Amino acid sequence: MRIVFLGTPDFGVPSLEALIREGHEVVAAFTQPDRPKGRGKKMESCPVKVCALAHDIPVYQPVKIRQESVEDLKALAPDLCVTAAFGQILSQEILDIPRIGTVNVHSSLLPKYRGSSPINWAVICGETVTGVTTMMTDKGMDTGDILLQKEVEILPGETAGELTDRLAVIGADLLIETIRQLEKGICPRVPQDHEKMSYYPMLKKEMGLVDWQMDAHDIVCRIRGLSPWPGTYTFVKGEMLKIWQGMEEEATTGLPGDILEADSKKGLLVKAGKNAVRVHELQAQGGKRMKATDYLRGHPITVNACDKNEEMRHE
RNA sequence: CGCGGGGUAGAGCAGUUCGGUAGCUCGUCGGGCUCAUAACCCGGAGGUCGAGGGUUCAAGUCCCUCCCCCGCAA
Numbered sequence: 091m092r093i094v095f096l097g098t099p100d101f102g103v104p105s106l107e108a109l110i111r112e113g114h115e116v117v118a119a120f121t122q123p124d125r126p127k128g129r130g131k132k133m134e135s136c137p138v139k140v141c142a143l144a145h146d147i148p149v150y151q152p153v154k155i156r157q158e159s160v161e162d163l164k165a166l167a168p169d170l171c172v173t174a175a176f177g178q179i180l181s182q183e184i185l186d187i188p189r190i191g192t193v194n195v196h197s198s199l200l201p202k203y204r205g206s207s208p209i210n211w212a213v214i215c216g217e218t219v220t221g222v223t224t225m226m227t228d229k230g231m232d233t234g235d236i237l238l239q240k241e242v243e244i245l246p247g248e249t250a251g252e253l254t255d256r257l258a259v260i261g262a263d264l265l266i267e268t269i270r271q272l273e274k275g276i277c278p279r280v281p282q283d284h285e286k287m288s289y290y291p292m293l294k295k296e297m298g299l300v301d302w303q304m305d306a307h308d309i310v311c312r313i314r315g316l317s318p319w320p321g322t323y324t325f326v327k328g329e330m331l332k333i334w335q336g337m338e339e340e341a342t343t344g345l346p347g348d349i350l351e352a353d354s355k356k357g358l359l360v361k362a363g364k365n366a367v368r369v370h371e372l373q374a375q376g377g378k379r380m381k382a383t384d385y386l387r388g389h390p391i392t393v394n395a396c397d398k399n400e401e402m403r404h405e
Numbered sequence: 406c407g408c409g410g411g412g413u414a415g416a417g418c419a420g421u422u423c424g425g426u427a428g429c430u431c432g433u434c435g436g437g438c439u440c441a442u443a444a445c446c447c448g449g450a451g452g453u454c455g456a457g458g459g460u461u462c463a464a465g466u467c468c469c470u471c472c473c474c475c476g477c478a479a
Contacts (some may be wrong), residue, residue, distance in 0.1 A: 129407090129475090129477095131406090337464075357444070374475095374476085376475055377417095383431090387431055388419085
């Protein structure tokens with residue numbers, strides 16, 4: 091099968107590798123253009139590009155695929171296009187090019203969690219089950235007909251990053267099975283129940299700012315859901331502190347945001363709306379991530395007595 | 406050349422302004438106290454101060470070069 095692969099970040103790599111491993115003829119890979127990244131504004135290739143080049147697959151990096159790549163795609167004459175976290179919207183004109191169609195690997199149980207960050211949102215919303223879906227891409231945002239779907243349990247304490255790694259592999263397997271069934275003409279194809287759809291927006295940096303009015307359970311889900319990017323943070327004495335890991339702990343005293351415990355032995359405990367968040371792992375500006383107890387050894391934080399030291403209260 | 410913080414004992418930090426015996430908290434090892442401890446007391450071990458070069462009687466500290474880690478921004 092002549093396949094054109096479209097994907098950008100790590101999530102797409104297992105799918106691309108699976109296609110190659112299965113002996114499909116991957117004739118091209120499309121990814122987002124290289125962008126200045128990291129500290130020194132160095133240009134960096136995305137994971138899918140690196141993978142494609144390693145397998146001698148031609149790489150295309152249009153800024154806007156709809157405008158630049160229609161002729162290229164036609165010339166490639168694919169039987170099938172496969173997308174996995176590509177990052178650009180395909181036009182109908184492009185969707186009409188592949189003989190069979192365009193299959194998208196989406197990391198949620200559609201129609202739930204449409205949008206660009208389904209894994210993060212599933213964790214943020216406190217789900218215990220999510221999954222991957224293969225679908226026939228249509229013009230809408232993750233609205234196409236569902237082909238195959240697989241449920242995956244979200245493990246306790248699992249972060250979005252960890253879950254992404256797992257779903258990427260599971261998604262690759264599902265993709266291979268989907269293509270197998272498409273080739274035989276036995277692949278189911280059912281429209282989404284649009285009544286049950288949910289859509290969540292792209293993640294923004296600001297979403298990582300902890301609102302201590304929220305219940306501890308929700309804050310912990312957010313910490314997990316935004317890890318490793320964009321990360322969760324709060325302010326202590328005017329300095330930003332990233333929170334990498336935390337757990338809910340029962341607490342009835344104090345006001346939201348109060349530091350109930352800050353001890354290099356006991357650790358760091360911050361009051362939330364309901365209950366409190368035990369901060370296990372954090373990271374100060376310029377520092378590396380470390381256990382809260384280690385941090386407190388060298389950075390003593392005063393315990394808020396709830397109604398004094400108002401200026402020390404973090405936001 | 407995008408902005409910025411940092412590398413000192415196993416861990417987390419202070420010390421660098423203004424050169425002059427390597428410090429703190431914790432851990433660890435040994436001893437003591439206690440019905441008891443994430444408690445307390447006494448004692449010990451453990452450091453090429455990221456690397457190299459330079460200045461100096463003397464460099465963690467001043468000068469030059471390099472390596473590594475991290476936050477912002479994108």
